[in-house]
Amino acid sequence: MTRSIRHSIQVLLCCLLTGTALKVQAHKDPILFAEGNQLYQQKKYEEAAAKYQQLIDSGYQVADLYFNAGNAYYKSNQTAMAVYSFEKALHLKPGDEAIEQNLALANQRVGSNIETLPLLFFEKWWLKWQQLHSGAGWAVWSIVWFWLLIAAAAVYFFVPVKRRQLFRWAMVLTGVLFIGYFSMAIWMHNKAYNSGEAIVMHNAVKVKSAPDDGSKDLFELKEGVKVKVLDGTSQFSKVQLADGKSGWVAVNELKNL
Numbered sequence: 001m002t003r004s005i006r007h008s009i010q011v012l013l014c015c016l017l018t019g020t021a022l023k024v025q026a027h028k029d030p031i032l033f034a035e036g037n038q039l040y041q042q043k044k045y046e047e048a049a050a051k052y053q054q055l056i057d058s059g060y061q062v063a064d065l066y067f068n069a070g071n072a073y074y075k076s077n078q079t080a081m082a083v084y085s086f087e088k089a090l091h092l093k094p095g096d097e098a099i100e101q102n103l104a105l106a107n108q109r110v111g112s113n114i115e116t117l118p119l120l121f122f123e124k125w126w127l128k129w130q131q132l133h134s135g136a137g138w139a140v141w142s143i144v145w146f147w148l149l150i151a152a153a154a155v156y157f158f159v160p161v162k163r164r165q166l167f168r169w170a171m172v173l174t175g176v177l178f179i180g181y182f183s184m185a186i187w188m189h190n191k192a193y194n195s196g197e198a199i200v201m202h203n204a205v206k207v208k209s210a211p212d213d214g215s216k217d218l219f220e221l222k223e224g225v226k227v228k229v230l231d232g233t234s235q236f237s238k239v240q241l242a243d244g245k246s247g248w249v250a251v252n253e254l255k256n257l
Contacts, residue, residue: 036068045075063093063134067102074106080255082106083224084199087257093134094188110224130188138185145178198239198254200225207247211236218247229256 036051049072055065070085086103093099133141152174156167203223209216211233221227227239230246237254240246 033065036072040068040072040075043075045072046078048072049076049078049081061092063089063096063099066092067099070099070102070106074102074109079106079109079224080199080201083110083226084201084255084257087197087199087226091257094130095132106224110222130184133184133188135185135188138181138188142178142181142185145174145181149174149178194256196229197257198227198229198237199257200227200249200253201255202253205249205253207239207249208236209247211238211248215248219245221249226257227254229254 032051032055036048036055039045039048039051049069052065052069052072056069066085066089070082070089073079073082073085083103083106086099086106089099090096090103149171152167152170156164156171200221200223205221205223207218207221209218221241225241227241227249229237230240231238232251235251236248237251238246239249239254
């Protein structure tokens with residue numbers, strides 16, 4: 001095991017523990033999180049959203065916090081921020097039914113007529129594979145497989161056994177699983193903070209043919225539409241829609257996921 005791999009494992013474990021601590025602290029915060037919940041129960045949705053957002057802006061990256069914020073934004077008719085918050089919650093907790101349902105409701109309010117291109121079989125398989133665990137789940141299991149690999153190696157090299165071949169295959173299997181889970185943990189962690197996607201934050205946003213205000217208008221985007229960011233300059237981002245159409249949008253019209 002090289003020093004770089006050991007360092008990566010330590011960093012990943014640190015991120016996992018930090019995320020857990022943040023979740024616990026967010027739920028126990030007597031000033032912001034509790035007040036946000038109370039404001040939401042009092043149907044003061046805009047004020048509740050502001051409390052949740054203050055926690056998010058201070059560094060908390062927790063699915064439940066984004067979920068609560070999304071609900072508050074949705075109730076206060078801030079559609080773009082509702083979609084954004086639910087999308088962030090789903091990145092942190094993929095496959096969660098409650099988040100998916102509320103995101104679907106928010107997207108219904110967006111009312112976009114963009115037709116999504118059908119996914120190929122391997123793209124569907126990849127999405128299902130991502131939803132097998134959350135980012136923290138992939139991290140925990142990668143650590144579990146790592147220690148099982150160490151245990152199998154210790155038995156194979158240091159304990160005299162008759163069925164040494166069996167432990168050799170156990171080393172291979174646990175090694176493959178560790179690499180797979182460790183890679184997914186890193187990938188999911190990066191996706192949660194930099195997905196390469198963005199939400200359109202304003203209504204009737206003009207999509208240009210080039211990164212220039214004077215270029216031709218191609219079409220308009222509604223508030224809350226999710227786009228894929230392909231390229232960018234300091235003032236414009238090249239985006240692609242779910243139906244394959246692309247163009248350039250001003251940076252200040254988007255909020256990156």
